[in-house]
Amino acid sequence: xxxxTQSPKYLFRKEGQNVTLSCEQNLNHDAMYWxxxxxxxxxxxxxxxxxxxxxxxxxxxxxYSVSREKKESFPLTVxxxxxxxxxxxxxxxxxxxxxxxxFGNGTRLTVT
Amino acid sequence: xxxxxxxxxxxxxxxxxxxxxxxxxxxxxxxxxxYKQDPGEGPVLLIALYKAGxxxxxxxxxxxxxxxxxxxxxxxxxxxxxxxxxxxxxxxxRMEYGNKLVFGAGTILxxxx
Numbered sequence: 001x002x003x004x005t006q007s008p009k010y011l012f013r014k015e016g017q018n019v020t021l022s023c024e025q026n027l028n029h030d031a032m033y034w035x036x037x038x039x040x041x042x043x044x045x046x047x048x049x050x051x052x053x054x055x056x057x058x059x060x061x062x063x064y065s066v067s068r069e070k071k072e073s074f075p076l077t078v079x080x081x082x083x084x085x086x087x088x089x090x091x092x093x094x095x096x097x098x099x100x101x102x103f104g105n106g107t108r109l110t111v112t
Numbered sequence: 113x114x115x116x117x118x119x120x121x122x123x124x125x126x127x128x129x130x131x132x133x134x135x136x137x138x139x140x141x142x143x144x145x146x147y148k149q150d151p152g153e154g155p156v157l158l159i160a161l162y163k164a165g166x167x168x169x170x171x172x173x174x175x176x177x178x179x180x181x182x183x184x185x186x187x188x189x190x191x192x193x194x195x196x197x198x199x200x201x202x203x204x205x206r207m208e209y210g211n212k213l214v215f216g217a218g219t220i221l222x223x224x225x
Contacts, residue, residue, distance in 0.1 A: 004154075033211075042116065042200070042215035043155075058211055090154050100145055101213065103154030 002027045004104035006091050011109045013085075021076045021107045023091030031097050032074035036060060037088040037106070046089075049074055050097050078109060085111045118201055118216030124224040125195065131188040133219040135201035141214075143204040144184040146175050149218070150197045158199075159186070196221050 004025045013019045025032065031050050035043040045058030049068040063082025068074050074093075078085045088108050092101040118135045125131055135144070143162055147155035159170050161177035161184060168175055172189045184203070188195055198218040205212055 006154075009152075040121075040217055042118075042217045043202075044215075045211055045213075048211050056211065092154075100157050100160050102157065103147075105154045106152070108152075 004091060004093055004102060006089075006104035006107050008107060009105070011107055013109070013111050015111055016080045017111075018077055018079050019085075019109065019111075021078070021089055021091075021109070023074045023076065023104060024072055025074075025091075025093045025104075026072060027093060027095070027102065028071070029093035029095050029102075030071070031094045031099075032068065033092040033094075033101065034058075034064070034066065034074070034076045035090040035092065037090055043090065046076065078111075085109060116201060116203060116214050116216040118219055120219060121217070122220035122222065124222050125191045126224045127192060129191050131191050131195070131221065132185065133199060134183060134185045135203070135216050136183045137203055137214075138182075139205065140181045141184075141203035142181065142206055144175070144177050145202040145204075145213075146173075146184070146186050147200045147202065148197050149200065155200055191221075193223055196223055 007022045033048040034046040044060050046064050047066040049055035052071050055066050055068050065077045090106045091104045094101050145160050146158045149155040159175040164181045165179050166177040174187045176185045200218045201216040202213050
């Protein structure tokens with residue numbers, strides 16, 4: 001079955017630690033995205049990548065970093081510089097830059 | 113930046129009722145998408161709209177692209193318990209998606225007890 005796999009489902013970290021969230025897709029999609037979801041708010045774009053080895057900042061990139069070394073993979077690192085990291089993180093992909101987004105099942109990160 | 117207002121914020125449904133929700137934008141959009149999110153899961157695309165005035169159905173769901181291109185509507189007919197969840201609208205100002213997609217805050221559908 002083709003799809004987007006995010007792991008782990010739940011992640012707990014202490015404040016001051018960096019943490020990396022995994023996102024893998026086997027849909028052969030060119031574009032991949034990371035969104036953050038907070039209660040009562042729309043999804044906010046953190047980073048996106050249109051092709052391998054290229055990525056761009058979204059609306060709320062501060063405190064986050066990404067890499068796109070392989071087409072299938074787009075990991076997100078939440079650094080200690082992110083002031084409010086506790087949230088639900090969603091990875092998405094699209095066949096091309098002008099195709100609808102398909103989402104993974106998310107990773108809930110809790111930082112204490 | 114562009115904003116999407118989605119209403120209502122939440123509503124209770126009784127099985128068999130029809131449900132309506134809408135999104136309005138402060139500026140013109142050329143693409144509207146509707147997603148549903150179940151608790152703890154990622155959003156799933158329900159309907160995509162590409163043309164002003166377009167009316168598209170997906171089973172019991174019908175969505176319309178407003179003629180002004182500043183709004184969109186989603187209707188669910190004869191609701192069933194599995195319709196509960198969060199419904200998001202999303203719009204793009206041009207035919208591109210990607211980083212131009214703007215999301216509403218969601219409409220939470222709950223079951224009336």
